[in-house]
Amino acid sequence: xxxxxxxxxxxxxxxxxxxxxxxxxxxxxxxxxxxxxxxxxxxxxxxxxxxxxxxxxxxxxxxxxxxxxxxxxxxxxxxxxxxxxxxxxxxxxxxxxxxxxxxxxxxxxxxxxxxxx
Numbered sequence: 001x002x003x004x005x006x007x008x009x010x011x012x013x014x015x016x017x018x019x020x021x022x023x024x025x026x027x028x029x030x031x032x033x034x035x036x037x038x039x040x041x042x043x044x045x046x047x048x049x050x051x052x053x054x055x056x057x058x059x060x061x062x063x064x065x066x067x068x069x070x071x072x073x074x075x076x077x078x079x080x081x082x083x084x085x086x087x088x089x090x091x092x093x094x095x096x097x098x099x100x101x102x103x104x105x106x107x108x109x110x111x112x113x114x115x116x117x
Contacts (some may be wrong), residue, residue: 031068068099072110082113 016034020026020042021035028038066076074082083090088109099106 010036033036056090057104061092064096064099065092068103068106071103072107074110074114078117079110079113082116086112086116087111 017032017036017039018029019037023029024035024038027034029035062076065079069076069079090109095106095109098109
């Protein structure tokens with residue numbers, strides 16, 4: 001029986017890593033060992049970045065809502081407290097969109113929040 005060596009599997013695995021490292025600078029896109037390290041590190045950055053994106057967007061929405069609240073004579077925390085007491089369940093993304101695109105509607109929401117306090 002012929003002896004089987006893992007050349008095909010090894011080559012496929014290495015090519016997969018080198019394909020992921022395409023466009024990297026220097027030996028990182030040519031040499032397997034450095035490419036593997038670079039791909040692993042870039043995967044970590046991507047993982048962290050996906051979590052940071054959520055954090056950054058929430059921060060942006062809160063800033064926009066806060067600016068809308070200031071125009072209506074209240075701050076963000078009292079506005080959110082008023083919404084909760086008024087029974088208005090709307091997420092921050094939608095509130096920020098309303099604050100930007102429809103200031104009259106946001107003013108009405110602010111008035112409801114003020115009345116609930």
